Each structure stands twice: as structure tokens, then as C-alpha cells.
Amino acid sequence: MKPVLEIANLRVGFSDGTAAVRGISLNVLPGETHCLVGESGCGKSVTALSVMSLLGRGAKRSAEVMRFHDRDLTRMSDREMARLRGDKMAMIFQEPMTSLNPAYTVGSQMAEVLERHRHVSRAQGLDRAAALLGHVGITAPGMRLSQYPHQLSGGLRQRVMIAMALMCEPELLIADEPTTALDVTVQAQILRLLQGLQRQLGLALLLITHDLGIVARMAQRVSVMYAGQIVESATAEALFAAPAHPYTQGLLNCVPIPGKTPRDQPLGSIPGVVPRIGAGFIGCAFRDRCTHATTACSGDIPRRSVAQHHETLCTMAPS
Amino acid sequence: MTARSISTGLGLFIVGAIVLIALGAGLLAPHDPFTQDLMYRMVPPRWMDGGTSLHLLGTDQLGRDYLSRLIYGARISLLIGSLTVVTSGLIGTTLGITGGYFGGRIDDAVMFAITCRLAIPLILVALTVVALVGSSLTVVVLTLGLLLWERFAVVARTTTMQVRNLDYIAAARAAGASTAHILIKEILPNILTHLIVVATLEMALAILLEAALSFLGLGVPPPLPSWGLMIAEGKDYMFFSPWVIMVPGIALFVLVFGINLLGDGLRDLLGVSQRR
Numbered sequence: 001m002k003p004v005l006e007i008a009n010l011r012v013g014f015s016d017g018t019a020a021v022r023g024i025s026l027n028v029l030p031g032e033t034h035c036l037v038g039e040s041g042c043g044k045s046v047t048a049l050s051v052m053s054l055l056g057r058g059a060k061r062s063a064e065v066m067r068f069h070d071r072d073l074t075r076m077s078d079r080e081m082a083r084l085r086g087d088k089m090a091m092i093f094q095e096p097m098t099s100l101n102p103a104y105t106v107g108s109q110m111a112e113v114l115e116r117h118r119h120v121s122r123a124q125g126l127d128r129a130a131a132l133l134g135h136v137g138i139t140a141p142g143m144r145l146s147q148y149p150h151q152l153s154g155g156l157r158q159r160v161m162i163a164m165a166l167m168c169e170p171e172l173l174i175a176d177e178p179t180t181a182l183d184v185t186v187q188a189q190i191l192r193l194l195q196g197l198q199r200q201l202g203l204a205l206l207l208i209t210h211d212l213g214i215v216a217r218m219a220q221r222v223s224v225m226y227a228g229q230i231v232e233s234a235t236a237e238a239l240f241a242a243p244a245h246p247y248t249q250g251l252l253n254c255v256p257i258p259g260k261t262p263r264d265q266p267l268g269s270i271p272g273v274v275p276r277i278g279a280g281f282i283g284c285a286f287r288d289r290c291t292h293a294t295t296a297c298s299g300d301i302p303r304r305s306v307a308q309h310h311e312t313l314c315t316m317a318p319s
Numbered sequence: 320m321t322a323r324s325i326s327t328g329l330g331l332f333i334v335g336a337i338v339l340i341a342l343g344a345g346l347l348a349p350h351d352p353f354t355q356d357l358m359y360r361m362v363p364p365r366w367m368d369g370g371t372s373l374h375l376l377g378t379d380q381l382g383r384d385y386l387s388r389l390i391y392g393a394r395i396s397l398l399i400g401s402l403t404v405v406t407s408g409l410i411g412t413t414l415g416i417t418g419g420y421f422g423g424r425i426d427d428a429v430m431f432a433i434t435c436r437l438a439i440p441l442i443l444v445a446l447t448v449v450a451l452v453g454s455s456l457t458v459v460v461l462t463l464g465l466l467l468w469e470r471f472a473v474v475a476r477t478t479t480m481q482v483r484n485l486d487y488i489a490a491a492r493a494a495g496a497s498t499a500h501i502l503i504k505e506i507l508p509n510i511l512t513h514l515i516v517v518a519t520l521e522m523a524l525a526i527l528l529e530a531a532l533s534f535l536g537l538g539v540p541p542p543l544p545s546w547g548l549m550i551a552e553g554k555d556y557m558f559f560s561p562w563v564i565m566v567p568g569i570a571l572f573v574l575v576f577g578i579n580l581l582g583d584g585l586r587d588l589l590g591v592s593q594r595r
């Protein structure tokens with residue numbers, strides 16, 4: 001199957017010298033949920049923003065390949081990119097409380113997207129908005145259309161954001177920690193909704209999260225990111241069954257798994273924080289926090305295949 | 320009722336009343352403001368010795384009815400005030416939003432323009448321009464409009480900087496909005512409340528400046544009944560009949576006072592100070 005989104009060797013650097021993303025490659029297949037996992041500051045969001053060409057000034061992006069279907073995202077003009085955003089490629093942000101413009105009603109913001117990309121009338125836009133609000137499980141969509149964002153709860157707003165992202169039937173949906181700001185109960189609803197929508201519409205979903213619980217229930221493929229690199233990528237099953245990279249193992253030790261985690265034993269933790277990485281950094285970025293680190297870790301680290309579709313970036317991995 | 324809401328109500332009442340008077344000047348004014356009657360010069364107001372019910376606020380040195388001139392003068396003041404605010408608001412807001420949104424070199428240029436503008440002595444430049452070009456309503460409006468934009472620019476710039484990095488701007492971009500769309504339809508409505516407050520304060524300032532220019536003989540040309548011009552024309556007589564400058568002076572005070580009360584009230588009402 002041809003991937004919807006294909007990225008090879010994407011690099012993003014900032015003007016202050018930090019290398020936020022250091023050569024990552026990933027593919028998102030149609031109808032697949034690809035999870036990008038990692039702790040804060042590892043470059044997940046920057047990756048998402050660079051796919052959408054939404055990086056601010058002072059950020060430099062380069063990539064060997066960055067394709068959406070057959071369209072080369074690296075060569076697109078700002079205007080072409082704007083036409084693609086919100087149309088075939090949509091994004092949901094982390095903070096539903098601030099992601100809607102307080103000056104407009106829900107309906108007008110949603111209809112706007114369709115008007116912009118499909119040149120339809122306001123009435124048609126509102127019709128579609130109402131239909132989609134119903135689709136994402138909002139009761140009385142007609143009433144919600146004329147409400148302002150401050151009248152809605154966080155969960156409702158995130159549903160609105162999702163509905164808004166679906167206005168133009170996108171093929172790729174990038175969700176940047178869509179449930180982090182929500183209550184646990186609402187989180188579950190939103191995830192179930194995303195899952196349902198994805199199955200129905202055959203969406204390719206790039207889900208960015210730091211929550212392994214979400215990965216376990218949503219992902220088909222997982223890429224674990226650390227300090228701007230993908231340190232391990234595998235199918236969700238393979239990753240949870242046999243994590244190859246010490247960082248992934250560490251992450252999995254931090255969360256209890258029913259039936260697997262022994263009682264009376266403290267959960268693991270990974271000491272330290274993600275280091276800030278400059279442009280000329282060589283070696284494994286995790287070596288300072290890794291219990292298995294050897295001298296080989298400060299040299300070049302080869303990317304090795306542990307099994308079919310299971311790669312890792314570690315000196316320990318069997319080649 | 321708090322003291323705040325009383326003062327806002329008072330401001331609204333004053334401004335509303337003066338706007339209504341200005342609009343209905345043709346119906347309300349007892350006389351034509353331009354008709355001279357040399358038999359009735361310097362008639363004092365009704366309540367003073369020698370006053371007559373024919374001229375409630377008396378007449379000026381040319382025998383024109385003072386009340387009628389005051390009523391028509393409200394038109395001039397409000398017209399100049401609002402047109403100036405529209406002109407300066409457009410200039411200042413455009414500069415401020417552009418500088419605040421794009422930042423960098425563009426923002427430097429905007430800041431430089433604001434600094435330059437602040438270094439210009441208002442009255443002096445207005446006087447020079449009007450003296451060179453000649454005085455007319457249009458010249459006064461344009462001069463003041465081109466000079467009074469800096470507060471709009473400062474406020475628009477800082478508020479845009481606050482709004483620029485909010486998530487809904489990023490969300491709008493992610494939904495394919497163009498830069499023009501973001502500036503006009505996403506940012507502008509969210510900083511509008513701040514700009515409205517600036518507009519009321521600038522309007523008061525513009526009205527006072529027009530009065531000052533007219534007083535110096537370089538505002539609206541006679542015989543238009545501007546309040547500042549009325550004070551200027553009355554100043555030769557003020558030792559013998561002080562009411563000729565008191566009447567338009569008080570009118571000016573009340574209008575500017577009312578606009579300022581309204582502006583303060585709006586600022587609280589729109590939650591401008593507490594919002595961020």
C-alpha cells in the first residue's frame with residue numbers, strides 16, 4: 001500500500017542552534033494510526049508542525065523526502081501549502097480551550113473552512129458543520145452552531161475541533177496530544193471517537209502522544225522519539241511485546257501493565273531529562289541516562305532491524 | 320449600582336444627548352446660526368440682566384443666536400472627532416497589527432514610525448500645515464487624523480503580539496487560512512475592544528485639538544460655528560461679558576468629560592484591563 005505521508009530524513013533546526021528533529025523517517029499508511037511517542041521536548045510537535053509547514057520563523061526544515069501522496073511538500077509554495085492545510089491534511093491541537101477563536105460562533109468557524117476550500121455558500125457550510133457535529137457525538141448540533149466557544153466545555157470544544165478538521169474530508173489527520181488537556185473520562189470518549197471516525201472514513205492518523213496507554217489502545221504502528229530521533233519503530237504489538245531500545249524499555253517500565261507488572265515492586269523511572277542537542281552531536285543521545293551505556297554509544301549508532309518492520313537505533317541491538 | 324456604572328451611565332447620557340442634539344440641530348436650534356442681527360449684539364443669556372427669552376443663551380458680537388451656534392457647533396465637534404478617529408484608527412491599527420504580527424524588521428519599522436510620530440509636536444505641525452494649506456474642515460480632519468494614530472498603533476501592536484501566539488491562530492493556519500485572513504478576521508476582532516477604548520480617548524483629544532486650532536484661528540474657518548472658534552471670537556469681550564467664552568467652554572468640557580467617562584466605562588465593561 002502506498003503511504004499517505006512519507007517522510008525520510010527530516011531535519012529541523014532553530015536559529016539558536018538547537019537541533020529539534022535530527023533525521024527522522026516515517027510513513028503513515030491509509031487507514032492506519034501511527035503513534036509518535038516520546039517525552040516533552042523530544043521533537044514530536046515540531047515534527048507535526050513541520051509536516052504542516054507551520055513552523056515559525058527561525059526554524060529551518062530540510063528533508064530528503066516529504067511527500068503527501070505524490071505531492072512533494074518540500075517544494076510547495078506557501079499558497080499551495082495553505083490550500084492543502086485544512087483540506088486534505090488537517091490538524092488537531094492539544095489545547096481545545098484556546099484553539100477556537102473566541103470572537104466567532106462555532107458554526108461560523110466551521111463553515112469558514114468549507115467555504116475557503118470548497119467555495120460553497122454559508123448555508124451549505126453550516127449544513128455540513130451541523131452534520132459533522134452530530135457525527136462526533138454532539139447532541140443538538142443546530143443549537144451548538146450558534147454558540148460561542150466560551151459556552152462549551154473542554155470535551156465539547158475538542159469534539160468541535162475534530163469535526164472542524166473533518167470538514168473537507170481529509171486523508172491525513174495529525175492529532176497533537178488531542179486528549180492531554182482533558183479529563184480522563186472525556187479522554188476515553190475522544191479516543192473512541194477518533195478510532196471510530198478513522199475506521200469509517202479510512203483516515204490516516206498521525207497521533208502524537210506521550211501516553212503509552214493511548215498508544216496501546218490506538219496505534220497500529222509506533223515510532224518512539226527521543227531527542228529528535230526515532231529510536232525505535234515497530235508495530236504496536238511488537239513494541240509492547242519485545243521493546244528493543246533501552247529507552248522504550250524504560251518507558252514501558254514506568255507504567256503498570258495488569259498481569260505483567262509484579263506487585264510490591266516500585267515502578268521504574270528514567271532519571272534525568274532530555275538533553276538539549278546542538279547541530280554537531282554524535283552518538284546516542286540517551287547514553288547519559290542509559291544503564292547499558294558503553295563507550296561504543298558515543299560513536300555513530302547504526303539503525304538496525306530487529307525483526308521485520310521493527311527497527312531500532314542502539315548499539316546493543318542484534319544485527 | 321456601583322459608582323462605576325453610574326459614571327458610565329452619565330458618560331453615555333452626555334454623549335448620547337450631544338449626538339442627538341447634533342443630529343437634530345435643524346429642528347432644535349431656535350434661529351439660523353449664521354443670521355446676523357446687529358440690533359441685538361452681545362445680548363446676555365436669559366437669566367442675566369437684560370436677557371430675553373428670544374435668545375436663551377444671548378447673542379454674540381454679530382448678533383447671532385448663541386444657543387443655535389452652540390447646537391450647530393456640536394455637529395462640527397463630533398464630525399471632526401469621529402472622522403479624525405476613523406482616519407487615525409485606520410492608519411494606527413494597520414501599522415500596529417502588521418508590526419505586531421510579522422515582528423522582526425517590519426516591527427522595527429513600525430516602532431520607528433511611532434517614535435518619530437511621538438517626537439513631533441502636535442500643535443506646531445498642525446498649525447504649520449493648516450497655515451500652509453489653508454483651513455477647512457477636510458484639512459483639519461486629515462491633519463489631526465495623520466497625527467493622532469500612534470496610540471492606536473501602540474495598542475494594536477501589543478495586543479496583536481499577545482493574540483498572535485494563541486492556539487486559535489495556529490489552528491486557523493492549520494485550516495488553510497491566508498495571512499490576510501488571519502490579520503483581518505482572526506486577530507482584528509479579538510483586539511477590537513482595546514481599540515474601541517483608544518478610539519473614545521482619541522476622540523476627546525481630537526475635539527480638544529480642533530478647539531485649540533480654531534481658537535488660534537487655524538481650525539475650521541468662520542463663520543462655521545465651532546466651539547473653539549466661538550471661544551476665540553469671544554475672547555475680546557470676556558472682561559465685560561464672560562459668558563461668551565463660558566458657554567462654549569462649558570459645552571466643550573461637558574462633551575470631553577462625557578466621552579472620557581464613556582471610554583473608562585467601556586474599558587471596564589469590555590473587560591479590557593482584566594482580560595489578560
